[in-house]
Amino acid sequence: xxxxxxxxxxxxxxxxxxxxxxxxxxxxxxxxxxxxxxILREEWWKGNLEPGKAKLFPxxxxxxxxxxxxxxxxxxxxxxxxxxxxxxxKLIETRAVDxxxxxxxxxxxxxxxxxxxxxxxxxxxxxxxARQDWALIYAFK
Amino acid sequence: MRRFIIVxxxxxxxxxSISAEPPASVDxxxxxxxxxxxxxxxxxxxxxxxxxxxxxxxxxxxxxxxxFRTTADRPRTxxxxxxxxxxxxxxxxxxxxxxxxxxxxxxxxxxxxxxxxEPVDERIKSILEALxxxxxxxxxxxxxxxxxxxxxxxxxxxxxxxxxxxxxxGWLGGTEAISSILEEDYSAEGSDLLNQTGILxxxxxxxxxxxxxxxxxxxxxxIDRTLAGLGEWMEPxxxxxxxxxxxxxxxxxxxxxxxxxxALDP
Numbered sequence: 357x358x359x360x361x362x363x364x365x366x367x368x369x370x371x372x373x374x375x376x377x378x379x380x381x382x383x384x385x386x387x388x389x390x391x392x393x394x395i396l397r398e399e400w401w402k403g404n405l406e407p408g409k410a411k412l413f414p415x416x417x418x419x420x421x422x423x424x425x426x427x428x429x430x431x432x433x434x435x436x437x438x439x440x441x442x443x444x445x446k447l448i449e450t451r452a453v454d455x456x457x458x459x460x461x462x463x464x465x466x467x468x469x470x471x472x473x474x475x476x477x478x479x480x481x482x483x484x485x486a487r488q489d490w491a492l493i494y495a496f497k
Numbered sequence: 498m499r500r501f502i503i504v505x506x507x508x509x510x511x512x513x514s515i516s517a518e519p520p521a522s523v524d525x526x527x528x529x530x531x532x533x534x535x536x537x538x539x540x541x542x543x544x545x546x547x548x549x550x551x552x553x554x555x556x557x558x559x560x561x562x563x564x565f566r567t568t569a570d571r572p573r574t575x576x577x578x579x580x581x582x583x584x585x586x587x588x589x590x591x592x593x594x595x596x597x598x599x600x601x602x603x604x605x606x607x608x609x610x611x612x613x614x615e616p617v618d619e620r621i622k623s624i625l626e627a628l629x630x631x632x633x634x635x636x637x638x639x640x641x642x643x644x645x646x647x648x649x650x651x652x653x654x655x656x657x658x659x660x661x662x663x664x665x666x667g668w669l670g671g672t673e674a675i676s677s678i679l680e681e682d683y684s685a686e687g688s689d690l691l692n693q694t695g696i697l698x699x700x701x702x703x704x705x706x707x708x709x710x711x712x713x714x715x716x717x718x719x720i721d722r723t724l725a726g727l728g729e730w731m732e733p734x735x736x737x738x739x740x741x742x743x744x745x746x747x748x749x750x751x752x753x754x755x756x757x758x759x760a761l762d763p
Contacts, residue, residue, distance in 0.1 A: 393634065395634065395638055396638070397540070397641060398638075398641045398642050398645035399537075399645055399648075401537070409530065410530040411530050411531050411533050412523060412525060412530055412531065412532045412533065413532075413533050413535060414532060414535055414537065414695060414699075415537055416537065416539050416693060416695055416696050418539070418543055418544050418546075418690055419547060419689055420546075420547040420548075420551065421543060421546055421550075437519065439519040441522070441523050443525070443695070444522075444525070445522045445523045445524055445525040445526075446521070446522050447519055447520070447521050470689060470692070470737055471547070471689045471690050471691075471692045471693075472692050472694075472695065473694070473695030473696075475523065475532070477519060477530065479530075496546065497546065
């Protein structure tokens with residue numbers, strides 16, 4: 357399954373990865389507390405990113421649903437970016453949510469018009485000091 | 498020269514370098530930036546939730562209360578567990594507490610032979626508590642937690658192949674239900690929900706990674722054939738619509754597979 361692991365500790369940096377997940381969940385809690393319809397998926401995903409690089413994460417989305425994604429890395433001085441592209445690779449308009457007020461956590465909301473495979477672009481700013489292990493979670497309603 | 502610089506800049510941005518502004522497009526086919534090899538199978542309630550927004554659905558009508566006998570065939574048991582969990586999501590969608598309780602017992606019955614009884618019992622207890630207080634969103638959350646607990650426990654027990662089959666069974670049950678509803682009450686808008694070719698490819702990749710020994714089983718061979726055939730029917734037309742004929746074919750194929758898994762001698 358390459359570098360990506362779905363919610364299971366199989367890499368060398370499990371502690372830091374768990375911390376990234378904790379940061380993502382902490383950001384999600386404030387949103388979940390105010391929206392009782394939103395369901396946070398139990399499964400989560402992790403990997404790592406080089407400074408100045410991006411990766412695409414495929415994701416099936418269903419039209420009519422609203423999704424919110426959270427991407428986090430452990431280093432509070434690092435900045436992460438999260439964007440969504442359709443199956444053809446075209447940028448999709450999403451709403452950025454700054455629920456954690458932290459640069460190392462990014463969150464977007466989208467209600468896709470069509471069902472299909474989309475791609476989340478996970479990126480780490482170039483000036484980040486080191487590779488970062490990331491965690492991705494999402495909720496839907 | 499200026500044009501060259503602009504083109505060069507666009508190429509750098511598109512290739513995965515970072516600026517605050519995301520590129521307008523990425524090359525998903527060539528993998529620029531790199532596409533992570535991920536296995537992300539949505540839970541049935543995601544698609545059920547989307548379908549619900551199109552009108553009142555008769556989820557109770559989809560709950561067939563199929564009977565089954567457990568055997569020493571662990572791959573079949575794993576597939577059954579996935580199917581039963583999928584029924585659980587449907588019962589939650591129907592807000593049918595009686596069915597949720599009945600399905601909870603079935604999940605426990607199947608968890609035993611797969612060695613995941615203990616964590617599953619804990620989760621079922623949480624489902625029942627949420628049911629008792631009428632918190633349906635919480636019940637949904639607990640149902641997903643149950644599924645995830647099963648998958649994680651199996652992976653920890655080096656039973657990753659069985660976890661793959663649980664996830665596959667769950668997707669299969671959900672897809673059968675959705676295609677059944679759409680076949681009975683077809684709409685072009687609803688048909689869009691069956692555009693799941695990406696998931697299908699992931700499932701096929703996961704399936705291909707199973708051991709050859711496992712894939713020799715009768716049911717597993719049938720799964721292989723069904724997954725290979727479904728791609729054609731899940732492909733939407735240029736307007737993003739999947740025709741009623743295709744929806745019917747998806748239902749026919751998935752139903753036949755579900756029945757084969759439930760049957761002792763498929």
